[in-house]
Amino acid sequence: MDRPCPPVALLALILLCLLHGEHAAAVTTGTADGSELWGYVQVRPKANLFWWYYKSPQRVSSPAKAWPTILWLQGGPGASGVGLGNFLEVGPLDVNLKPRSSTWLQKADLIFVDNPVGVGYSYVDDPSALVTTDWQAATDATELLKSLATQIPTLQQGSPLFVVAESYGGKYAATLGVSVVRAIRSGDLKLTLGGVALGDSWISPEDFTLSYTPLLLDVSRLDDNAGDDASRKAAKVKEQIAAGQFAASQDSWIALLDLIDTKSASVDMYNFLLDSGMDPVSADLPASSSSSSPSPSLSNTQLMKYSTYLGSQESESGSNTIEGIMNGVIKEKLKIIPKNLKWQELSDPVYNALVNDFMKPRIAEVDELLSYGVNVTVYNGQLDVICSTTGAEAWVKKLKWDGLKNFLKLPRQPLHCGSSKVTKAFLRSHKNLHFYWILGAGHFVPVDQPCIALSMISSITQSPAS
Ligand SMILES: *[C@@H]1O[C@H](CO)[C@@H](O)[C@H](O)[C@H]1NC(C)=O
Secondary structure, eight states: OOOOOOOOOOOOOOOOOOOOOSSSSEEEEETTSSSSEEOOOEEEEEEEEEEEOOTTTOOOOSSOOOOOOEEEEEEETOOOIIIIIIIIIISSOOTTTOTTTGGGGGGGGGEEEEOOSSTTTTTEGEEEEEEEHHHHHHHHHHHHHHHHHHHHHHHTTOOOOOEEEEETHHHHHHHHHHHHHHHOOOOOOOOOEEEEEEEEEESSSHHHHHHHHHHHEEEEEEHHHHHHHHHHHHHHHHHHHHTTTHHHHHHHHHHHHHHHHHHTEEEEEEEEETTTTTHHHHHHSTTTTTOOSGGGGGGGGGGTTOGGGOOOOOOOOTOOOOOHHHTTTTHHOOSSSSSOOOOSBHHHHHHHHTTTTTTTOOHHHHHHHTTTTTOEEEEEEEOSTTTHHHHHHHHHHHOOOOOOOOHHHHEEEEEOOOOOOOOOEEEEETTTEEEEEETOOOOOOHHHHHHHHHHHHHHHOOOOOO
16 A cells, blocks of 8 residues: 655655555665655665756746656666666756756656666666667656655646657657656556657667668768768668667677768767767766777767767866766765766666667657657757758658658648747647757757757746746
8 A cells, every 4th residue: 555755845854765566665865855766666676766857947827827847768678777867968957067957847847767787877787677779768757756746746736748868869769758658548657648749769670770871871971982982881781670680780880880880970979060079968978988989899889878988079178077977976976876886977787778769669669659649749959960850850750650641741831049039940830749859959959959948848848947
């Protein structure tokens, strides 16, 4: 039976709140005023997820327009949302712990989670507890939400939850969205799901793989000779996916990325206007290999990983590093992180454990969400290669959703930001599917185009913020 936790919002002390029966064990603490809460939820034996909730200082709510909550899911797989999404993308503070003027906290409450288990501050007591499929990750994250729905007062009061993902996080978001709807319908989870947003999301590896060559040819980053070779490699990825050889198809995909790297003079797969490692998130990461030029073994095998060589540039002098704060001041502030745990921006064991799922599409899960009437938003940066806009358009066209035909016929609405007359994005909406084309952004949309990203998230969540 439920035994309610003591109220946590006003406690600065660590509460050990052990729920019996099917409920997971949880450790929760926070700031004295309740504006931040964080903790661990044991979602399975030996498997612990870390989460961090921020309540917005701008919070207003009316019966007609509820204040929303965003759950941010980072990619990788294996990248830390609590570190990267929070301090490098949309959280209230940047890596130097200065206020971020474009923080999404102005429009919604925010929850960051180190998902799946083994990422960032989350941990497993045994490597066998790591997830090997997106669906296992979704099941764990659903357990987390069952706990948070009873622990976070604003969620209890009906704040609609929007699952917002980036990159590989989109595969978690699609599966988690479906899992959440099922749990709500069966009465296992008391929560309002506001919608699911898929930012530059790895929903269909095949469609993205097939998009690289034409895109890079069009923007002069490959020539025809390299293009022929790259097309053959992409065709092999497609064949292997069709044959269900998912791990092998990942190897072939990596071989394609290596070829592109060589023939394009190392185009940045997160932004084709740049060279490798120059995009803002990658450039902010520490050079953990501490070599100034990427060694061959660190080449494109790490591309989805936001990792190591991607941050091979020296950080500006006087600037914090994300690894520095996450293993220093932030860890000290949070108090409950195990002493021997070393935070890393990306967990290799988590990445490797998903080898048989990495190349599997999640289009069917997006279709299931649409069939439930859940608002699904796809947003994509124009300059991204790894999860390109043309690849996203290709998988959207594969949806079985009955609104698709009409959706595709509709004109797009140009969007602007602030007082600028410059076109910043296009939006097409039909029923519960929404697609934002974000101009001038690569893979990391909120970093590259913070103004339009903020107004987009405000629309998606129907935020009552002024
Ligand atoms: C979906 O979003 C629209 C606004 O874009 C809103 O009017 C509608 O109520 C939402 N539907 C659901 C089921 O949340």
